Amino acid sequence: MTSAVEFLSVSRHYGAGAHVVKAVDGVDLAIPEGEFFAMLGPSGSGKTTCLRLISGFESPTAGAIRIFGEDVGRVPPHLRNVNTVFQDYALFPHMTVRDNVAYGLMVKGVDRRRRHARAEEMLALVHLPDYGGRKPGQLSGGQRQRVALARALVNEPRVLLLDEPLGALDLKLREAMQDELKGLQRRLGITFVFVTHDQGEALSMADRVAVFSRGRIVQVGTPAEIYDRPATRFVADFVGSANILSPDLSRRLGGPSGWSSLRPEAVRLAGPEARVRGRVTGLRYLGLGTRVAVAIDGADLVALVPAGTPLPSEGADVGLSWDEGAVHRMAGEP
Structure with missing residues (x-):
């Protein structure tokens, strides 16, 4: 055609x-x-x-x-x-x-x-x-x-x-x-x-x-x-927002070995089943949810927590988790 x-x-x-x-x-x-x-x-x-x-x-x-x-x-x-x-x-x-x-x-x-x-x-x-x-x-x-x-x-x-x-x-x-x-x-x-x-x-x-x-x-x-x-x-960064993971960080978090993206809405606060733990460094209220910034070993991750979910306080120790496949390897050049 x-x-x-x-x-x-x-x-x-x-x-x-x-x-x-x-x-x-x-x-x-x-x-x-x-x-x-x-x-x-x-x-x-x-x-x-x-x-x-x-x-x-x-x-x-x-x-x-x-x-x-x-x-x-x-x-x-x-x-x-x-x-x-x-x-x-x-x-x-x-x-x-x-x-x-x-x-x-x-x-x-x-x-x-x-x-x-x-x-x-x-x-x-x-x-x-x-x-x-x-x-x-x-x-x-x-x-x-x-x-x-x-x-x-x-x-x-x-x-x-x-x-x-x-x-x-x-x-x-x-x-x-x-x-x-x-x-x-x-x-x-x-x-x-x-x-x-x-x-x-x-x-x-x-x-x-x-x-x-x-x-x-x-x-x-x-x-x-x-x-x-x-x-x-x-x-990944321009269209919406994303956690950009270096090849080493992606691998350490159980993802693919390569530059990868992890959308904040895919990240959730977790208990014993957490993939990683870190310290809350900031909270930003957005109406439909709150962006929770978490410092983990050698990097920072952001989770988008839905409205109505109990929130941690700044400085608190929290666990983060996400579903298998939420980490996407980016095939192209930066």
């Missing part, structure tokens, strides 16, 4: 010689049609540059990009069958919501009646059926985000690019919009490529996730694969 988006050894470098910056460095990637795909990584990791390469706002220094099998190296942005939703929404403040949504159709020469009818359909799709006559300044942040989505969808792109579109929203609204975006993608069946630095967003929304670091993809997989079986120390 033809991929919706494909990167073939794509690089994007800036500068030259000793001053070259490798924003994207030899990325290979295939995104199937109809997938909700997340590009996850810290600032400067290359994820947004990859999105701009797909849209045509940037050109690769090397390699090729294909959209539904077509090499788009010479295809200008307005002729690519993609559209972008930006973090700042980029709405025209002097236009009504209806005209903002219909703007792309106006550029294409669609007559006023038809483009306004189509805009109203899109506004209904994003649950804003009665907002067409308002100005963007009269809307809340979540409503403006929906208008930006409607404007991006009105031209019926086969690929929708989303550049951290929820970053400006407060926590509760961001969580609600995550559910709405996921539901919208399922209803439309088009390919979503979502850029974020928020690992919670990526894990909760995406079918698959690519984790970026220093211009490269370090792991691609389902959210469960990324979280439960991180390939490198960077992935």
Whole structure:
């Protein structure tokens, strides 16, 4: 099956010689049609540059990009069958919501009646059926985000690019919009490529996730694969939190001989059956649980203790245990 988006050894470098910056460095990637795909990584990791390469706002220094099998190296942005939703929404403040949504159709020469009818359909799709006559300044942040989505969808792109579109929203609204975006993608069946630095967003929304670091993809997989079986120390530490065990410590704790990860929620306070004992050095309340830091021989471990569980005091001697197989050996480089 033809991929919706494909990167073939794509690089994007800036500068030259000793001053070259490798924003994207030899990325290979295939995104199937109809997938909700997340590009996850810290600032400067290359994820947004990859999105701009797909849209045509940037050109690769090397390699090729294909959209539904077509090499788009010479295809200008307005002729690519993609559209972008930006973090700042980029709405025209002097236009009504209806005209903002219909703007792309106006550029294409669609007559006023038809483009306004189509805009109203899109506004209904994003649950804003009665907002067409308002100005963007009269809307809340979540409503403006929906208008930006409607404007991006009105031209019926086969690929929708989303550049951290929820970053400006407060926590509760961001969580609600995550559910709405996921539901919208399922209803439309088009390919979503979502850029974020928020690992919670990526894990909760995406079918698959690519984790970026220093211009490269370090792991691609389902959210469960990324979280439960991180390939490198960077992935284990960036996606959630993890106890990173050196080869020697992993071996001493009964795990594999190699760099390994042990998620805090897999570690529990234990009695006589404890695998290891140590001294509590700190407690951090998180609402749903408490992070308990424990100094063991030559290292520190963190356990995430569920809410309602009796907690030790700082300085107390405690035992820690975990199930067989909870320690995961990471096969990749650090």
